[in-house]
Amino acid sequence: MTTATVSREHPWTEGELAELAHLKSLNEQLPEDSPRALLSVRLSILTDDTTSPVRQELDLWRKANDDRVRVVGVARDLNVSATKVPPWKRRELGKWLNDRSPEFDVLMFWKLDRFVRRILDLQVIINWCQEYGKNLKSLHDPIDLSSTIGKTIVSLIAGMAEIEAANTGIRVASVWQHAKTQETWIIGRPPYGYATEKDKGEKVRLVIAPVGHRVLRWAYRAAMRGVSASKMAKILNRAGIPGSNGGKWTSTTLLLQLRNPAIKGLRVEVAGRSGRKRSQEVLDAKGNPIQVADPILTREEFDELQDALDRASRTNETPWTAGATKFLGVIVCRNCKTNYTVRTSTSRGVRYKYLRCRVCGGKGADPQGLYAALVDAVLEELGDHAIEYREYARGAEMRDQLRQLEASIKYYMEGLAPGGRFDRGEFVKETAEETLQSLLKQMDDIDPESAKDRWVLVHGGRTYRQQWEAGGMEGMSHDLIRAGIKFEVGYNESNELEADLLIPEDVRERLVIRADAFKTGF
Numbered sequence: 001m002t003t004a005t006v007s008r009e010h011p012w013t014e015g016e017l018a019e020l021a022h023l024k025s026l027n028e029q030l031p032e033d034s035p036r037a038l039l040s041v042r043l044s045i046l047t048d049d050t051t052s053p054v055r056q057e058l059d060l061w062r063k064a065n066d067d068r069v070r071v072v073g074v075a076r077d078l079n080v081s082a083t084k085v086p087p088w089k090r091r092e093l094g095k096w097l098n099d100r101s102p103e104f105d106v107l108m109f110w111k112l113d114r115f116v117r118r119i120l121d122l123q124v125i126i127n128w129c130q131e132y133g134k135n136l137k138s139l140h141d142p143i144d145l146s147s148t149i150g151k152t153i154v155s156l157i158a159g160m161a162e163i164e165a166a167n168t169g170i171r172v173a174s175v176w177q178h179a180k181t182q183e184t185w186i187i188g189r190p191p192y193g194y195a196t197e198k199d200k201g202e203k204v205r206l207v208i209a210p211v212g213h214r215v216l217r218w219a220y221r222a223a224m225r226g227v228s229a230s231k232m233a234k235i236l237n238r239a240g241i242p243g244s245n246g247g248k249w250t251s252t253t254l255l256l257q258l259r260n261p262a263i264k265g266l267r268v269e270v271a272g273r274s275g276r277k278r279s280q281e282v283l284d285a286k287g288n289p290i291q292v293a294d295p296i297l298t299r300e301e302f303d304e305l306q307d308a309l310d311r312a313s314r315t316n317e318t319p320w321t322a323g324a325t326k327f328l329g330v331i332v333c334r335n336c337k338t339n340y341t342v343r344t345s346t347s348r349g350v351r352y353k354y355l356r357c358r359v360c361g362g363k364g365a366d367p368q369g370l371y372a373a374l375v376d377a378v379l380e381e382l383g384d385h386a387i388e389y390r391e392y393a394r395g396a397e398m399r400d401q402l403r404q405l406e407a408s409i410k411y412y413m414e415g416l417a418p419g420g421r422f423d424r425g426e427f428v429k430e431t432a433e434e435t436l437q438s439l440l441k442q443m444d445d446i447d448p449e450s451a452k453d454r455w456v457l458v459h460g461g462r463t464y465r466q467q468w469e470a471g472g473m474e475g476m477s478h479d480l481i482r483a484g485i486k487f488e489v490g491y492n493e494s495n496e497l498e499a500d501l502l503i504p505e506d507v508r509e510r511l512v513i514r515a516d517a518f519k520t521g522f
Contacts, residue, residue, distance in 0.1 A: 024071075027065055028070075036104045037107075038072060038073050041110070042078070042080055042082060043078050063139050072104050073103070075096050086518070101453070109136075124518055128517055193212035193213055193262075194208060194262070216258070217296065229309075230251040233251050237359070244256070248336070252358070262279060264298070264302050265295040266281050326371055327473070327476075331370065332487070333357035365497055388508075388511070389457070390456070398446065409440065413436065482510060484504045487500070
């Protein structure tokens with residue numbers, strides 16, 4: 001049984017923990033064959049005391065005891081939007097739904113809008129419950145999937161919740177639209193090189209962050225001297241200066257900051273997810289840029305920087321070709337564990353491709369040669385393993401058979417007792433004893449596990465070598481990524497290319513093919 005943990009964001013009081021312990025003690029006294037319940041607790045913002053996760057959980061424990069169901073676990077997903085994240089993709093509830101579904105019979109939640117807010121998500125869950133023999137219970141909604149009217153009520157309530165969520169989305173979008181036109185900083189994460197602080201009038205404004213300012217000014221001067229972004233990233237990493245996202249610098253993350261008009265102190269918005277210039281200036285009603293902070297680079301310096309960056313990239317206009325790298329996420333650098341990616345360059349009018357670490361650099365490797373070495377190594381280690389599929393086996397039919405056998409055994413044992421219905425003559429008694437022995441043997445022959453809902457592994461009838469030969473490198477790459485297999489590449493003292501295939505100990509379990517039970521079809 002899952003024990004309660006104290007959330008750092010929303011702590012339990014001593015009184016609440018004492019009540020939880022009491023409710024758990026009562027729950028543990030329920031019969032072992034009682035229905036098993038999973039409690040789902042969700043909250044998008046940890047500020048609403050009326051639906052706090054602590055209150056939700058305590059209320060659900062009380063409901064479980066009232067309904068005489070044994071609690072086998074609590075899935076706590078806090079700061080999670082039900083509109084954006086469906087139940088099967090949440091960190092804790094998703095693990096239960098995808099991998100631990102044999103362990104519970106009913107999914108309980110505080111209120112439907114605490115569980116889902118989209119009709120399509122609810123329909124997927126209802127279909128899943130019917131296929132896997134589960135039920136849904138809500139503390140504050142009349143939900144019962146065993147009846148048609150119960151399903152109808154669920155859909156109606158979800159429809160109202162979706163309308164409410166849509167209205168909330170409109171309000172949030174309106175706030176963002178308003179914020180973009182203001183000189184003060186109302187909402188959002190400050191761009192790199194800036195921080196927020198309140199002025200004398202308690203208004204939040206952007207101010208220059210010292211470290212970010214020094215980094216961007218240094219990078220500007222380095223770019224004007226012709227230093228490449230990859231070399232600048234190496235220098236920053238060696239100096240121990242955190243990247244814009246808190247991790248290591250790469251040429252890509254550095255260029256995103258140097259290309260961002262926000263370093264002129266202007267309001268910007270994201271114009272796309274790819275390309276060199278993802279951010280663009282926001283203009284006011286008169287078509288002028290909105291100044292929200294002191295500039296790190298003046299307009300003239302920013303334009304000079306863009307020209308320098310453009311000149312540096314002209315001989316290699318598409319250095320990181322999207323989708324060109326095969327086994328992306330598998331082939332990594334031995335030193336920094338960063339992905340090896342394909343780079344396309346031009347030398348004396350000849351274009352060629354090579355694989356190289358984006359952080360450590362070094363000489364490039366021939367893509368086809370490295371791919372071939374990886375394929376050969378993987379086939380040697382795993383090619384002859386049989387493909388296995390995970391299937392959900394329900395034990396309801398076997399449980400019914402066991403109950404029937406137990407009732408029959410009890411009937412004959414009582415009948416064979418002194419004075420019982422079979423204690424009348426040798427022939428009747430012997431016949432009853434033979435029948436009883438046959439029933440007992442049938443009981444012994446039944447595997448107890450077959451009476452439980454469980455996952456079973458089924459062989460697919462072919463090996464991974466056969467599957468990969470049919471699916472090509474793309475299919476193999478997908479399997480290697482989900483299995484956690486890495487091909488670490490590096491260079492020895494003689495500057496010769498070396499590679500090691502790293503395979504997790506539980507690779508067979510990771511390679512098991514699991515059907516997606518939550519495909520929406522939309």
